[in-house]
Structure formats: structure tokens, C-alpha cells
Amino acid sequence: MKKTIFPIITILAIVLLIFLPYFIGAYLLHVLMTIFIYMTLALSWDMMLRTGQLSFGVAGFFGVGAYASIITCSRFGFNPLVSILFAGFFVALIALGLGFAVLKLRDIYFSITTLAITMVFSVIIRNIPKLTGGASGKVIPNVIFNGDSAKTYWLILSLALITILISEMFNRTKIHFAINSIRNDEIIARSSGINIFGYLLFVFIISSALQGIAGAIYTQQYGFVSPETTFSLDFLLLPMAMALVGGIYSTWGSVIGALVLGFASEYLKLIMPYGHLIIYGIMIVLIILFLPKGIYGTTKDKIITHKIEKKSLSE
Amino acid sequence: MKRIFLVMMSLLMVFSCALAAEKPIKIGAVNPLGDITGDQATKAMKLAVKEINDAGGVLGRPIELIVIDDEMNPAKGAAAIERLATVENVDFFVGGMGSGVHLAQVPILKKYQKITVWIGAASHQAEIAMGPDADWYFHLHPWDYQQGEGYGVGWTEIVHAYPNVKIEKVFLAYEEGAFGTDSYTSYIDLYEAAKRGEGSWKEILKEFKGASFKSASLGGGDYRAMLNQAKAFNPDLFIWAGYDADAIPIVAQAKEVNFQPPLFVGAPPGWPADFGKNPLSENVILYGMWAPTLNEVSPVAKHFYDAYVEMWKEEPATYFAPLGYTNIYFLVEGIKKAGSLDKNAIIEALRTIEYESPLGEVLKIEPSRIIKNQGFKYQKILQWQKGRQEVIWPLELATTQLVYPFKFGK
Incomplete structure (x- = not known):
């Protein structure tokens, strides 16, 4: 029974999400698009975290993807959709090259290096103004699908669903055991025959490529890039907060975190024009303090505990 | 029976006309409320709206200002325009500070093509993004x-x-x-x-x-x-x-x-x-663009300064305050001159009016490098x-x- 209900609910939810543009207005659609972009970033950040590596390079790969897309579009006449795919491929290539250097590092050294990489990307972009527009950035005359909200929504929804699918594949295949083992104890993982570097590199490339594609779609949606906004640390800190609030090391944690924080941010702003950011910040701190495993992790734990108690009582 | 029906219909018509006359003209503003520039610009806009409404409104209708915080975030700023256009059903857009936020708003503004009077975003990239065809777009701040x-x-x-x-x-x-x-x-x-x-x-x-x-x-x-x-x-x-x-x-x-x-x-x-x-x-x-000492040479600047201090019990500290005040008055003067809410008539009126602003100078519209409707030229x-x-x-x-x-x- 359980095995059939879950796929049915999933399919129904996907169908509902696909047909949503026919029922809701442009504003809510816009809010959802932003949430899905951040959801993709949160999930891809969490995928890397599952290997035990805390990456601060999200904004960097997001920004490079954005620039790759807008430059190929404006200078080489790429179709926007092709430019988005190219951006993903380009970021994956960069991640492959960088991976050989940074994935030898661990803990805080890895984190700081990935943060530094974001800064380096930003400095490089600023210093090749003929290609990138330098400090003032670059604009394209037309945004993707000529600003058609529904089509843009479907594109962003596809990216979010693909990311969820990849994340679930990571959780349901042997990759899950390998990366869990690497996170828990690398020596045991190595002695079990796990190719640590290979798995780390694979996850790093996949998560970076997703971040690059998210950046490319975001920039095609708004039609501009600039070092300050495109490499903004918002694209690192907010996805991290979303994953932490929802619950790390899981697909649904990031999904729940993105939905909760995304809608809360919009709703708070409307009911409290002044001071809503303070309430938003306090909310994040309280959730992380009192639900250290996040909303999903804590709820899941409670359900499991309840089931065990129920089982032991019946026995 | 027929007479009662006619009386009821007449009453209904009078009532509907009265309601339509009272229906406010909605202006949607998007400002960064957490920043002093956005905060003071918003306060100045509210002051202008209060003064206009106290004087009887425009075209016999009051003005309603709906403000949304853009949090200096491009995606939030763009979503705010979507909300103002589709949920709040505003007639006009005003406001704005940062160029990064405005660049993200440009595609949404182009989608709705409502008359927009913008006081921020000095980056020439915003002008490139807006392009030469947006005759409904008025930009008041000088470009970089x-x-x-x-x-x-x-x-x-x-x-x-x-x-x-x-x-x-x-x-x-x-x-x-x-x-x-x-x-x-x-x-x-x-x-x-x-x-x-x-x-x-x-x-x-x-x-x-x-x-x-x-x-x-x-x-x-x-x-x-x-x-x-x-x-x-x-x-x-x-x-x-x-x-x-x-x-x-x-x-x-x-x-x-x-x-x-x-x-x-x-x-x-x-x-x-x-x-x-x-x-x-x-x-x-x-x-x-402005200094409090302008009060000594410009009566409009002095009026603005005194009214702002009286309403908010604080001094305007940034030029975005008088610019926000100008934002509302300039638009309302255009509506007044047009005599209706007809888009083309208002665009034409805004292009021809000369508004004496609290920034000490007369605001009049001229083309800039790309757009047709540029306000102030110099600081x-x-x-x-x-x-x-x-x-x-x-x-x-x-x-x-x-x-x-x-x-x-x-």
C-alpha cells in the first residue's frame, strides 16, 4: 500500500505544479520561481555536504554559470536554452579542473578555499571588461521566452525537479552508502574499497553544474549580470539557511526549508513592511536552535520514535 | 411598480457614480525600506500623497500609495512589481534606488508597460536594458x-x-x-x-x-x-x-x-x-542633488523640508527624500494636466510640464542617450x-x- 501511495502522491504533486500557471497569478508564480532557484541551490549544496565537505562555492558557480550563459548569448548568438546547457557544461568542466586541487583539502580548508574561489571568479570577471562588461556588468536585449512567466516557470520547475531526482538518486543508489561512509570515516571507507576522490569529484561536478545552470536560468530570467549582484553571497547564505531549517543530509529537508523560508519571507514583508527581516532572522535562529535536525529531520525522528513506541506497546 | 423600478435604477446609478468618483488612483512604489535612502524617499512620498489628498486629490479622486520593500534584492524587487501590477492593480509605478534591483525589474516593467516614474538606478546599463521604445518610462535621477x-x-x-x-x-x-x-x-x-x-x-x-x-x-x-x-x-x-x-x-x-x-x-x-x-x-x-541650505534660496525646498520635519519628526538627510516627494508630485501634475487617466495623454503631459522641485531646480523631461524621458541631468x-x-x-x-x-x- 505504502509503495503505491508515495509514487501516486508524487505524480499528482508534479502534475499540480505543471498546471499551476493556469490557476495562479504572475506574482505567486514569480515567488515560486525564486523559491525553486534557491531550492536547487540548497539541494545541490546539501548534496556536497552529504560527503562531509562544507562548500562555500555556491555563489561562485552560480555566477560563472550566469556569465557563461549571457556571454554566449550576447556575443556568440547562442539560443538562450542552449546557452543554459552550455553554462552547466562549462561549470562542470571548471569543477572538474578545480576538483583535482580542492578535493584534496578537508574541513575548514576546503570551505575557505571554495569561498576564495568565488572571490577569484568575481575578480576575474571584473578584469575582463571587453568580454564580461567589467564592474558594471552586461545586459541582454530580450529575456528568455520574451518574459513569458509560464514558460520561464516550467523551465525553472524542470531544473528543481531534476535536482530533486538527482538528489533522490544519490539517496537511493549505492552512491548513498559511499558518500555516507566517506562522511563518517574516510579510513574505513577507503579500507572498504570506496574510491573516495572519485566519488567526491563526481558529486562536486554534479552539484556545481546544477548551481551553474541555476545561475544561467536566473540571469536569462532577468536579462543582466553584474559582479556585485551575480556573485552575491545571498546565493550562498540563503540556500544554506534553507537546508539547515529544513534539515540537512536529505532531499526533502532542503525542499521544505526552501518553501518555508521562501514563503515566510514574502508573507512577512507584506504584513510587516518595516522590521520583517529581523523577524525572518529570528525565525531562522530559533528553528536552528530548537530543531537542530531541521523541520524534516525532527519530524521524521518523532514519527520513527512514535512508531517504535507503538510497536513496543503492542508487543 | 414601473416608477419604483426607475427610482431604484436612478439611485443605483448615482451610487455607482459616487463610488467611482471616490475610487482612489493607485500608485505602487518599490523602495528598499531597510536603507535610509528608501526609508526617507518613502516617507517623502507619503508626505506628498497626504498633501495632495488634503487638497482634494487629483481628478476628484484620492491617491493611494502602496509601498513594497525590495530588500535591495533583484528577485524581490521584480516580484514586487508583479504584485503591484497583478494583485494590487496599481495605475502607476514609482520609486526605486539600486541599479541591480532595477535591472531585474526592467523585464517586468516592460511586460506591463504602465507609466513608470523612477527616481533611482543611475547605471547606464539600466538605460540600455530599458531601450529606446519605452515611452511610458520616465527616469528622474541623472544617469552615471x-x-x-x-x-x-x-x-x-x-x-x-x-x-x-x-x-x-x-x-x-x-x-x-x-x-x-x-x-x-x-x-x-x-x-x-x-x-x-x-x-x-x-x-x-x-x-x-x-x-x-x-x-x-x-x-x-x-x-x-x-x-x-x-x-x-x-x-x-x-x-x-x-x-x-x-x-x-x-x-x-x-x-x-x-x-x-x-x-x-x-x-x-x-x-x-x-x-x-x-x-x-x-x-x-x-x-x-540637494542640501538643506537650499531652503534659503528655494521656497519649494523650504516647504518640503518643514513639512517633512513636521510629519516625521526627523530631518531629511538624503537627497532621495526630496526626490521621492518630487516623484509623486511630478506624476500627479502630469495626471492633472492630462485631465484623465488616459496613458497617452499623461505621457504627453509629463513630457511638457515644468515642475518646480524641492531640489532647487525645475524638472523638465528631455531625451538622454537612449530613453526619451529623462528628468534631472546633473548633480x-x-x-x-x-x-x-x-x-x-x-x-x-x-x-x-x-x-x-x-x-x-x-
């Missing part, structure tokens, strides 16, 4: 390139008005981020034009040099290397383009390395709240004197004489 041109016009007029002032060598110290680098790039363009005998700086600018520094607001704060480069260049006009956090340390360190150029200009987007109270501020020159040249920002240029609005050459305050 216009500001550079304006300073050339201003300094040239000052050189003519003050025979002892000489400006041939200009040194620009710029913070290494987008703001500073953009300033440097535009000065390079102006210098190249001046060398060809073109542009507003052609009469005065003979030599130009620039050097970057790391702003204190971005983890820097040591300007000595840059100041020593400037000292070696010995400029007539020294300009720094950074942030408010740089204002005091840059003057203090210039004093320390004994670098005292004849004209010491700061060009940050905003100044520290109490900069005027610091003795180091004395005779420092700044660029801006003003101001000088800190005894803790007050005095207007030096435009000369017709000058509130006092330029103190020259610059000497450090004690």
Missing part, C-alpha cells in the same frame, strides 16, 4: 555618464566665476568595486573626450590619473599608498569615489601624509550621518562649511562662496 558631464560643466563655470581657481590636473581615487570602477571608467571616457577637444571637461582637464583603494566598508581602510600617489601627481582637483565609511579616514590620512590638494572632493553615494560635525569635514567638497557641487552643506554650483542656486584653496580643519 550625465553626472560626469555635469561635474565638467560645473567646474568649468566655477573656474570662470572664480578667477583664482585653477583646474588642470585631476586625480581620481576610486574604490575597487563596481561603484568606484564605474566612476573611473566614466572619467577615462571624459578625459579621452577632453583630449579630442570634446565634452564638458575640454576647457579645463589637461592631465588625469586614477588609483584604486579598498573601501573601509569592504574590509580596507588604509589609503596611504593611494594618497602618496596622488600627492606625487600634485592634482588641482582630488576626487575620491568610495563609500561613507571612507569619508573620515580618507581625510584624516590625507592630513597625516600632508596631502592638501586645492580642491578635495568626496563622491560617495551617501555621507556618514555626523560628517558635518567632524572638524575634518571643513571645506571638503561633495556632489549631491550639484556642494561644500561643507561650518557643518553645513552649502551649494556652490549651479551658481544661480549658490548659497555661499566657494572656500578655496582647501585647508584641513583644526
